[in-house]
Amino acid sequence: MARRILLDQWSALDYKVRFANHSTFMAPSWVGDEHQRRLEAYKMLVAYMANRAAEYLESSDTGVRSKRREYGDPCFIVDTIVDAVIGEDARIQVDGAGQRQRDEAGNESPLDPTADQLQAWFDQWDADERPILTFLEGETDAVGLGDTLYEFAWDAIAQRPTVTVHDPGFYFPVLEDAISQRQYPNRIHVAWEFEREVDGVVRTYVRRITWELVDTGVAHKHPWNEQSTTISCLKSDGTWLLRGEDQGGWDDFDRSKATWAVNADGDEVNELDIDLDFIPVLHVPNTIARKEHYGRSSLALLLQLLDEIQAADSDLSLTARTLGFPPLTAKGGAIPTDTEGRAITGYRPGSILPGALEVLDTSNALDALLKYVAHLLKRLDVVARLAGAVVGRADPEQVASGVLYALAQQPLKSMVRRMRMVRDEKYPLGLKFVARIAMKAGQIPANTNLPTIRLAFGSFLPTDLAAEIARIIELFEAKLMSRATALHALVELGVPYDDVEAELAAIEREEEAALAAFEPDDDEGGGGGPPADE
Numbered sequence: 001m002a003r004r005i006l007l008d009q010w011s012a013l014d015y016k017v018r019f020a021n022h023s024t025f026m027a028p029s030w031v032g033d034e035h036q037r038r039l040e041a042y043k044m045l046v047a048y049m050a051n052r053a054a055e056y057l058e059s060s061d062t063g064v065r066s067k068r069r070e071y072g073d074p075c076f077i078v079d080t081i082v083d084a085v086i087g088e089d090a091r092i093q094v095d096g097a098g099q100r101q102r103d104e105a106g107n108e109s110p111l112d113p114t115a116d117q118l119q120a121w122f123d124q125w126d127a128d129e130r131p132i133l134t135f136l137e138g139e140t141d142a143v144g145l146g147d148t149l150y151e152f153a154w155d156a157i158a159q160r161p162t163v164t165v166h167d168p169g170f171y172f173p174v175l176e177d178a179i180s181q182r183q184y185p186n187r188i189h190v191a192w193e194f195e196r197e198v199d200g201v202v203r204t205y206v207r208r209i210t211w212e213l214v215d216t217g218v219a220h221k222h223p224w225n226e227q228s229t230t231i232s233c234l235k236s237d238g239t240w241l242l243r244g245e246d247q248g249g250w251d252d253f254d255r256s257k258a259t260w261a262v263n264a265d266g267d268e269v270n271e272l273d274i275d276l277d278f279i280p281v282l283h284v285p286n287t288i289a290r291k292e293h294y295g296r297s298s299l300a301l302l303l304q305l306l307d308e309i310q311a312a313d314s315d316l317s318l319t320a321r322t323l324g325f326p327p328l329t330a331k332g333g334a335i336p337t338d339t340e341g342r343a344i345t346g347y348r349p350g351s352i353l354p355g356a357l358e359v360l361d362t363s364n365a366l367d368a369l370l371k372y373v374a375h376l377l378k379r380l381d382v383v384a385r386l387a388g389a390v391v392g393r394a395d396p397e398q399v400a401s402g403v404l405y406a407l408a409q410q411p412l413k414s415m416v417r418r419m420r421m422v423r424d425e426k427y428p429l430g431l432k433f434v435a436r437i438a439m440k441a442g443q444i445p446a447n448t449n450l451p452t453i454r455l456a457f458g459s460f461l462p463t464d465l466a467a468e469i470a471r472i473i474e475l476f477e478a479k480l481m482s483r484a485t486a487l488h489a490l491v492e493l494g495v496p497y498d499d500v501e502a503e504l505a506a507i508e509r510e511e512e513a514a515l516a517a518f519e520p521d522d523d524e525g526g527g528g529g530p531p532a533d534e
Contacts, residue, residue: 009146009287009296010041015304016056019044028193028242030206032249035172038294042145042169045297048074048306049144069313074299074306077384078144081298084416085143085423086136087458092126092431094119095452100501108505115451118435121444122453125434131163135427135455138165142286146297147171149190152280152433154441156264161437163430166190171283172250175293187212188281191250193242203241208253210236211279212271222277223439223446233276237261237269275440282430288422295422302384309376316369385411420457427455459492469495483507 006014014020019040031039047053054068096112097119103109110116126132134150142148147168155162172189191208212234219228238258248254260270274280285295299306381387387409431453438444472489475481481489487500497503 006037008037009289009292009294010037010300012296012300013041013044013303016044017058018056028204028206030191030242030248030250030253035250039169041297045145045299048299048303049078051075053306053310067314067318068310069317070310071313073309073380074144074302077299077302077380077386078140080386081143081415081419082136082139084412084460085139085419085457086132087460089458090132090135091456091458092122092131093454093456094122095454097451098499098501100505102505112451114445114447118444118451118453121438122431122434125160125438128158128160129162131434134163134165138284141165141168142284142295143298145169146286146295146300148284148286150282150284150430151190152282152430152437154437159441160443161434161441163434167192173283173293174251184279184283186279188279189250190281205239205241206253207237207239208250211281212236213277213279216273220275222275222436224436224448224450225277226448229277231277232273233279234271235269235274236271276436278433278436280433280437282426282433284426285422286419288418298384302380305376305380305383309373309380312369312373312376316366316373319366319369382411385415387412416460423457424454428452431455 044056047055051070051072053070053074054065057065057068094115096115098116099111100108101111138148138150145168149166149168149171151164151166153162153164154160170190170192172191173185174187174189175185187210189208189210191206193204193206195202195204197203213231214234215230216232217230218232219230220232221228238253238255238260240253240258255270258270260268263269263272283293285293286298287295289295432450435444435450435453439446469490472481472486476483476486484500484504487497487503491497491500
């Protein structure tokens with residue numbers, strides 16, 4: 001009988017027999033078969049990031065697991081990739097904001113006042129809500145597990161929109177509800193189990209939050225739409241006590257047995273109309289996922305290599321310990337004895353052993369292991385697409401030139417570019433949710449044509465600042481780059497221009513003033529400018 005082979009975004013984990021057979025999966029029955037493989041993959045990836053990958057060793061000997069050395073390489077890789085994807089000084093940017101125009105009289109005015117007002121609101125919201133921290137937390141899930149999930153909602157206490165990260169293992173979309181494969185489903189759940197002690201008995205509950213788009217048949221108009229709509233989002237937030245006879249699937253719990261949450265207005269959150277025509281939840285896959293809804297972890301293809309590194313580190317630790325007590329041989333084959341004539345079969349530092357003894361040098365084994373570990377780490381950098389200098393495993397003085405250094409970083413740049421393509425599609429949608437929620441609360445004026453609001457990622461690779469500035473000046477002087485482009489390029493390098501357009505206007509004013517100083521004075525026959533050629 002042919003062996004069944006399943007190929008999906010988690011296939012790289014199937015080399016672990018315990019994963020492929022789901023032998024360690026302890027999910028409740030309400031999860032069902034559809035999501036077991038995905039949730040088990042998340043569980044295994046979390047184990048690697050938490051230095052608990054030894055739990056997935058095939059050996060039944062617990063002693064082998066206890067001696068396994070794990071030094072945080074998976075978590076380090078995830079953090080490095082997250083920092084590269086978000087970059088330094090990431091910010092929320094409204095398209096068109098900050099641009100200026102000048103009339104014939106030389107007076108300046110905003111090119112797009114609406115964009116400027118929206119940017120001012122997002123700057124204040126960024127300072128109050130600190131969403132970049134939330135996005136960093138979510139990206140740790142996306143890069144490490146393959147997916148992340150954000151919920152956008154109105155915080156009645158803080159009086160502003162808020163962003164919450166949900167564990168992707170709590171995410172249960174009803175994908176068959178989507179009209180097309182690329183469209184977001186019309187009904188999703190976020191569900192998880194928890195325990196609570198009631199009357200001295202520990203009971204298990206499941207909480208499920210549901211968002212669903214339905215046609216209410218009642219027309220209503222939102223400040224971001226030109227026309228009325230009958231589509232609205234209903235939210236339910238229920239808790240069920242799990243008993244054997246009550247368990248159903250994640251999409252069909254018995255609603256009559258739920259305890260429903262109550263919102264700040266005292267309304268029961270049971271198919272409650274939240275007055276939105278969209279589901280305020282954003283799923284962000286780590287990789288391009290047009291064919292598959294879920295993404296792939298950046299660790300997935302590295303796990304076998306990480307296993308080899310952990311095994312080599314464990315062998316290295318044991319070898320180093322052995323070298324602290326090297327084997328001894330007695331000349332003539334005589335076994336040394338203590339003062340009472342008993343054979344000495346072991347010793348400790350500081351022990352005094354009688355007789356003629358020789359130490360067997362086994363340090364070559366340690367040197368070989370060190371070289372093997374170095375080889376594995378170099379291979380890890382290549383497969384993970386992280387240049388050695390980026391992760392601190394190369395001496396910068398060993399980099400022969402800036403060109404070679406740039407070539408070494410090209411795989412990382414390519415990987416980050418692809419990952420940012422996914423996020424450039426997702427984060428503007430989430431920030432549009434924020435703007436609409438604020439618009440609904442009256443904090444932003446009604447606007448049926450919002451400009452694009454994006455998460456502007458920062459730079460992530462070190463550069464030779466002096467060389468880059470010289471290159472920009474050279475291009476500008478050769479008339480191959482405009483002044484505006486040159487200033488924007490300098491901003492990307494970290495030159496602190498608060499407002500590029502204002503800086504351009506200031507440069508133009510200074511040039512005009514300098515030219516005016518050399519213009520001849522008609523009343524006095526000149527004198528202000530340079531002498532005329534004879």
